[in-house]
Amino acid sequence: MPADLAILGLGHLGLPAAQAATAQSVVTVGFTGDPHEAAALRAGRPPVDGSLSAAELRRMLAVGFTATSDTAVLSRVRAALICEPAPLGPDRTLDLDGIRAAARALAPGLRPHSLVVLETPVYPGTTEEVVRPLLEEGSGLRAGRDFHLAYSPSRVDPSRAETPRGDAARREPGAAPRVIGGLTAACTEAAVAFYGRLAEKAVRARGLKEAETVKVLETNFRHVNTAFVNEMAVLCHDLGVDLWDVLRCAETNPAGFPVFRPGPGVGGHSVPVDPGCLPTARRIPGHPPRMVELAQEVNERMPRYVTQRVATLLNEHGKSLRGARVLLLGVTYQPDVADQEGAPAREIAARLKDLGADLSFHDPYVLRWRPAGLTVPRADGLYEAAADADLTLLLQHHGVYDLHGLAAKAQLLLDTRGATPAGACHRL
Known part of the structure; x- marks a missing residue:
């Protein structure tokens, strides 16, 4: 049976996206360049990173989800989400090789009027400057005219932990509002219509770069505030002050006090993005954000x-x-x-x-x-x-x-x- 949706990249972003889609009866195929990974998922073996439990994977497979490394299936879908990771490289810039490979795999079978959405946290400009040329070159189609191109930052909750009631009680993966920005207004509306099946609310961004920058802001906000409470932790220890009691009291402020906790470091897949590290940084006016650095x-x-x-x-x-x-x-x-x-x-x-x-x-x-x-x-x-x-x-x-x-x-x-x-x- 032809799939409605293809998800390229079956890691910590792609599998929860596939779970949200299958939960809403969207016929979904997952694509990976690794045939062994595809075979393991088809056999019901969940990934070791914990992004999906065995029970969740079984439910997805039962309603028609499948995983493949065959690019031929990509020519039969109406929509595609690119969820390949973009890890931080040795030079502290994002490694976009996985995103490029996904775009190249998708392009030859791209059909007119189809929708392509990038969900990976990236630098502002990546969708238009990296993904768009690869899709257009490989398909012969033009984004914004022949197919729809959009960006929607993934909002996977990595701490959807098991509850006493079991994994059925986890927070639904489609519960968070989705920010959506398209290459054109028509691209945005096509993406909003698609995500209307998966999420409770869609928030329209002005365009691709605005939607991409939302994730930059969210990630940097977390890192900057965590850094501040980490410095407070060191200061309080030196002064002999109970930091945790200070936090407990500060959180009672009726004007609102965002909860950030110190810790041994900050992990996760969404790394802080310093625009000063952008390949095009020399063309960006002003100064790089020193606070992020x-x-x-x-x-x-x-x-x-x-x-x-x-x-x-x-x-x-x-x-x-x-x-x-x-x-x-x-x-x-x-x-x-x-x-x-x-x-x-x-x-x-x-x-x-x-x-x-x-x-x-x-x-x-x-x-x-x-x-x-x-x-x-x-x-x-x-x-x-x-x-x-x-x-x-x-x-x-x-x-x-x-x-x-x-x-x-x-x-x-x-x-x-x-x-x-x-x-x-x-x-x-």
């Missing part, structure tokens, strides 16, 4: 600061970090998910290992962990491991962790998330 520096210092706190805490209790048994709890970047993208636990583990610590880890969602090429053994008995370790370091607060019990068992417990009760352990 500074926030990035502050957040990148947090793994080093946490390592220093571990060493200091051990020293205060008559122990040296070299040779100390350190148990790391929670190595993912969000609670109650398996995704490790950008998790600060990697750098913290590498720093502790370099200083001679004997590491082990526990995470209910991660069975094997090799940060920076290191082999860190997994602790099977959580409470026994905490009792045996010289210091237990909470890096991610998964819901299954009984922090009261851990605080009672651990010789020393350093909580970087402020999840434990005041006085129960040492907190960031």
